[in-house]
Amino acid sequence: MELKAPWRKFYKGIPESLSYPEGSISDAVFENAREYPKAHALYYMGNRISYEELYEKTLDFQCVFESLGVKKGDVVAVCLPNIPEAVYCLYALNRMGAVSAFLHPLSAPAELDYYLQELSAKLVVTLDSLLEKFGEKARSKGRCFLLMSPSLSMPAYMKIGYRLTEKKKAKVEYGEKIKSLSELLKAKRKAIPKAVKMNKDDTAVILFSGGTTGVPKGVMLSNLGLNAMGMQTAVMSGTDVRGTSMLAAMPMFHGFGLAVCIHTIMISGGCSILVPRFTAKEYAKLIKKRKPNFIAGVPTIYEAICDSNYLDRVELSFLMGVFSGGDTLSPNLKERFDEFLKAHGAKVRIREGYGATECVTASCLTPINDERRGSIGIPFPDVFYKICKVDTTDEAPYGEVGEICITGPAIMKGYLNDREETEKVLKKHEDGNVWLHTGDLGLMDTDGFVYFKQRIKRMIITSGYNVYPSRIEDIANSFDGIEKSCAVGVEDTYKMQRVKLYAVLKKGVEDTPRLREELNNYLKNNIAKYALPKEIEFIKELPKTKYGKVDFNKLQENAKTDG
Numbered sequence: 001m002e003l004k005a006p007w008r009k010f011y012k013g014i015p016e017s018l019s020y021p022e023g024s025i026s027d028a029v030f031e032n033a034r035e036y037p038k039a040h041a042l043y044y045m046g047n048r049i050s051y052e053e054l055y056e057k058t059l060d061f062q063c064v065f066e067s068l069g070v071k072k073g074d075v076v077a078v079c080l081p082n083i084p085e086a087v088y089c090l091y092a093l094n095r096m097g098a099v100s101a102f103l104h105p106l107s108a109p110a111e112l113d114y115y116l117q118e119l120s121a122k123l124v125v126t127l128d129s130l131l132e133k134f135g136e137k138a139r140s141k142g143r144c145f146l147l148m149s150p151s152l153s154m155p156a157y158m159k160i161g162y163r164l165t166e167k168k169k170a171k172v173e174y175g176e177k178i179k180s181l182s183e184l185l186k187a188k189r190k191a192i193p194k195a196v197k198m199n200k201d202d203t204a205v206i207l208f209s210g211g212t213t214g215v216p217k218g219v220m221l222s223n224l225g226l227n228a229m230g231m232q233t234a235v236m237s238g239t240d241v242r243g244t245s246m247l248a249a250m251p252m253f254h255g256f257g258l259a260v261c262i263h264t265i266m267i268s269g270g271c272s273i274l275v276p277r278f279t280a281k282e283y284a285k286l287i288k289k290r291k292p293n294f295i296a297g298v299p300t301i302y303e304a305i306c307d308s309n310y311l312d313r314v315e316l317s318f319l320m321g322v323f324s325g326g327d328t329l330s331p332n333l334k335e336r337f338d339e340f341l342k343a344h345g346a347k348v349r350i351r352e353g354y355g356a357t358e359c360v361t362a363s364c365l366t367p368i369n370d371e372r373r374g375s376i377g378i379p380f381p382d383v384f385y386k387i388c389k390v391d392t393t394d395e396a397p398y399g400e401v402g403e404i405c406i407t408g409p410a411i412m413k414g415y416l417n418d419r420e421e422t423e424k425v426l427k428k429h430e431d432g433n434v435w436l437h438t439g440d441l442g443l444m445d446t447d448g449f450v451y452f453k454q455r456i457k458r459m460i461i462t463s464g465y466n467v468y469p470s471r472i473e474d475i476a477n478s479f480d481g482i483e484k485s486c487a488v489g490v491e492d493t494y495k496m497q498r499v500k501l502y503a504v505l506k507k508g509v510e511d512t513p514r515l516r517e518e519l520n521n522y523l524k525n526n527i528a529k530y531a532l533p534k535e536i537e538f539i540k541e542l543p544k545t546k547y548g549k550v551d552f553n554k555l556q557e558n559a560k561t562d563g
Contacts, residue, residue: 001384003384003407003431003433004386005379005384005448006446006447006448007378007379007447007448007449008448009262009446009447009489010257010367010370010378011240011367011381012367012368012370014235014236014238014381014435015235015381016381016382016383017382018228018231018232018235018382020200020224020227020228020231020409021200021223021224021227022199023197023198023199023200023223024094024095024198024200024202024204024223025090025091025094025205025226025227025263025267026058026091026092026094026095026195027195027198027205028227028230028266028267029054029091029249029263029266029267030055030058030091031052031267032051032266032267032269033051033052033055035269036051036269037050037051037052037055038051038052039051039243039271040049040245040271041053041054041266041270041271041272042054042084042087042271042273042274043245043271043272043273043274043290044083044084044153044154044273044274044276045153045154045155045158045388046154046155046158047084047154047155048134049084049153051269051374054087054088054091057084058088058089058091058092058095059092060088060189060195061085061088061089061092062092062093062095062096062193063187063189063193064098064146064181064184064185065092065093065096065098065123065522066148066193066275067184067187068123068179068184069122069522070093070096070098070123071096071097071098072096072097072098072196072306073097073098073099074098074099074122074123075098075100075101075119075120075121075206076089076093076098076099076100076101076121076123076124076125077101077103077115077116077121077123077124077125078090078100078101078102078103078125078126079102079103079104079105079112079124079125079126079130079253080105080125080126080127080148080252080260081105081127081150081251081276081277082152082248082249082251082252082257082274082275082276082497083150083274083276084152084153084155084274085125085148085151085152085181086102086105086252087252087262087266087272087274088127088466089125090252090258090262092206094204094223095193095195095196096193096194096195096196097196097197097198097202097248097411098368099203099204099205099206100204100206101115101119101121101205101206101207101208101218102205102206102207102252102253102258103115103253103562104208104251104253104528105126105127105130105253106452106528106529106530107133107528108524108525108526108527108528108529109133109135109138109223109525109526110475110525110526111216111350111526111528112133112134112135112138113134113135113137113138114216115208115216115218116134116138116141116143117523118216118416118417119144119206119216119218119416121142121143122142122143122144123143123145123146124138124143124144124145124146124423125145125146125148125181126145126146126147126148127147127148127149127150128147128148128149128172131145131147131172131178139177143177143250144177144178144179144185144493145177145178145179146179146181146187147172147174147178147179147180147181148180148181148182149162149163149182150162150276152181152246153184157269157419159488161391164205171469181370181559182308183559194364197218198223198325198368199223200222200223200224200227201222201223201413202222202223203220203221203222203223203500204221204222204223204225204243205221205226205258206218206219206220206221206416207219207221207253207255207357207471208253208357209256209356209357209358209466210307215468215471216468216471217415217416217418217421218415218416218417219357219358219412219415219416220410220412220413220414220415220416221360221410221412221413222413224409224410224503225359225360225409225410225411225412225413226259226263226360226410227263227267228382228408228409228410229259229263229264229359229360229362229363229380229410230259230260230263230264230266230268231266231267231268231360232362232380232381232382232383232410233259233260233264233362233365233380234264234267234268234311235380235381236365236367236380236381237294237320237321237497238321238368239320239321240278241264241265241268241269241270241294242268242269242270243270244265244268244270244271244273244293244294244320244353245265245270245271245272245273245290245291245292245293245294245535246260246261246265246270246271246273246288246292246293246294246295246296247275247283247287247294247295248261248262248265248271248272248273248291248297249261249275249278249283249295249297249301250275250296250297250298250326250464252466254326255355255356255357255360256296256297256298256325256326256355256361256362256464258361259360259361259362260296260323260325260361260362261296265294268363270293271288273290273292280304280305280307280308280309280310281308283304283305283310284305284308284310284311284314285310287311287314287316288314291318292318292319292320293318293319293320294319294320294321294322294323295319295321295322295323296322296323296324296325296453297323297324297326297464298323298324298325298326298327298463298464299324299326299327299328299329299330299333299464299496300327300348300463300464300494300495300496301497302324302329302333302337303493303494304494305337305340306333306336306337306340307494311344314344315344315345316341316344316345316346317345317346317347318448319341319346319347319348321347321348321351322337322341322346322348322350322351322419323350323351323352323353323362323365324348324351324353325352325353325354325355325361325362326461326464326465327461327464327496328496329350329352331373331374334350334352337350338350349362349371351365351366351368351371351377352365352366352376352377353365353366353376353377354376354404354452356406356436356438356440356451357412358408358411358412358425358436358438359383359406359408359411359412359436360412362380362412363380363383363385363406363408363410364376364377364378364379364380364383364385364450365377365378365380366378372445372449374451375445375450375451376450376451376452377407377449377450378448378449378450379406379448380408382408382409383406383408383409383410384406384407384408384433385404385405385406385444385448385450386405386444387401387402387405387442387443387444388398388405388406388435389402389403390401390402390403390441391403393427393429393430393435396443398443398444398445398446399443399444399445399446400443400444401441401442401443401453402441402442403437403438403439403440403441403442403456404438404440404441404450404452405436405437405438405441406435406436406438407434407435407436410559411426411434411436412426412436414426423559424437425437425438425439430474432450439455439456439457440452440453440454440455441453441454441455441456442455458470458552460487460489460494460497460499461489461496461497462489462495462496462497462498462499462530462531463530465530465531467487467489467499467530467531469486469487469488469489469499469552471501471527471531472485472501472527473485473486473487473534474485474513474525475526475527476501476503476519476520476523479519479522479523480506481505481506481509481518481519482503482504482505482506482519483503483504483505483506483507484503484504484542484550484556485501485502485503485504485542486501486502486503486542486550487499487500487501487502487533488500488502488552488555488556489556490535490556490559490560491560498534498535499532499533499534499558500533500534500535500536501529501533501535501536501537501538502538502539502542502555503536503537503538503539504535504538504539504540504541504542505538511538514525518534520536537550542555
């Protein structure tokens with residue numbers, strides 16, 4: 001059965017279908033190392049790294065991993081910011097047939113314990129300064145930790161300053177299970193390590209997402225999925241990406257950062273400008289100094305740029321593409337940023353896209369010069385969208401709201417260790433294709449433009465990160481003084497949403513400064529920094545719906561009124 005694709009008439013020079021590599025993500029990238037060895041692949045803190053150097057560094061990292069016993073099929077947890085070493089890990093592990101699982105460095109200790117248990121990871125790669133976040137539980141199961149400093153790839157003059165500040169920190173005691181990357185790299189390799197053949201359908205990367213419940217799920221992404229999405233994104237940009245540059249402010253533990261800001265550029269022969277930590281000032285400084293051709297980020301980034309004066313009188317005609325994803329771009333912010341771009345001499349407008357970790361990341365994008373108010377665009381080549389009636393596989397008519405469903409080469413293999421949850425979201429339809437049921441509501445017009453409406457699952461998005469209220473509530477309810485709680489998202493002009501927690505205290509427990517301090521410390525130890533409630537309000541009881549469920553919509557409305 002031929003799938004409907006009314007949007008194809010808006011491709012305007014973009015092919016309807018692409019030819020994808022049969023091999024791995026590292027194979028695809030290292031084609032550039034052979035063809036354009038001197039071209040810049042990465043830029044980090046003033047240091048330019050060529051494709052030739054990227055390849056050599058990747059081989060060095062592969063030798064280190066082999067010396068630590070990593071083999072084909074092993075999962076290695078990588079908990080790093082956007083530094084060159086994170087990129088070397090990605091492609092070195094892939095070249096040797098292993099799987100890299102990227103974790104958020106701001107995760108709480110309890111979350112890190114959970115991730116490592118799910119992954120059965122025997123090796124963790126992280127910064128020496130983050131080791132303390134991995135508690136005794138994480139270190140008690142024979143795991144090895146490979147530690148490094150973010151100064152490794154800095155220019156010499158910056159390393160000196162960084163090392164002076166490092167001396168003030170507690171020293172790490174290295175041993176059998178805690179290794180220093182710098183020390184292991186001193187053992188010069190004598191030969192090129194063997195590349196393990198990987199098929200396009202083999203798992204390349206695991207990223208964590210909430211799935212249809214609040215419990216984080218490991219999303220297994222294939223070599224084909226990452227390569228296809230990268231090639232599709234490059235084609236949808238509307239220009240030849242080779243030799244261009246992209247500002248990589250989105251972190252690699254986020255599908256947007258890993259797949260769009262890193263891998264798309266890598267397989268296209270461009271340069272990724274690594275941003276280890278976002279601040280509006282540093283971001284603006286890099287835009288002024290490096291003049292990137294592409295910038296991609298969540299709405300929070302564009303809000304911060306509009307609200308600052310860091311780019312006053314800076315000419316932006318070098319921009320070839322500005323992309324927004326990870327959260328809904330409000331019409332007001334789009335208008336503001338489009339005016340900002342125009343006032344600074346840019347010839348482009350911000351283009352909104354849509355996707356999910358379960359399909360790597362982006363799968364839909366506003367076409368050049370064909371934007372429609374409120375639309376998230378049209379599907380990528382080889383990607384098909386349909387709107388289904390909720391809780392069915394039946395297609396809804398054009399213009400009717402239903403669940404957004406997606407099929408294409410970038411759809412995940414499934415959730416790690418969770419067949420039941422996988423079967424909830426990956427369903428075979430009558431057309432014979434497996435479709436991803438996103439859990440999001442939307443509609444499609446007769447031209448095939450897609451419009452996102454709201455999430456079926458109750459989820460809060462703050463600064464582009466998914467926050468699952470049920471997860472926060474489970475943790476809060478386990479605190480000794482709390483009977484029950486409800487987390488809601490409150491509109492925030494900067495973060496789009498912030499988390500507010502309503503809680504009912506147990507009988508006999510009083511609201512005191514000491515109780516609040518203990519509760520805050522408990523939450524900080526178990527919830528990632530970006531997901532922490534910014535406000536906690538104690539109430540006598542949680543409102544209920546007529547069906548006896550907690551009426552979180554009413555609490556959310558109360559929070560809007562109070563805020």
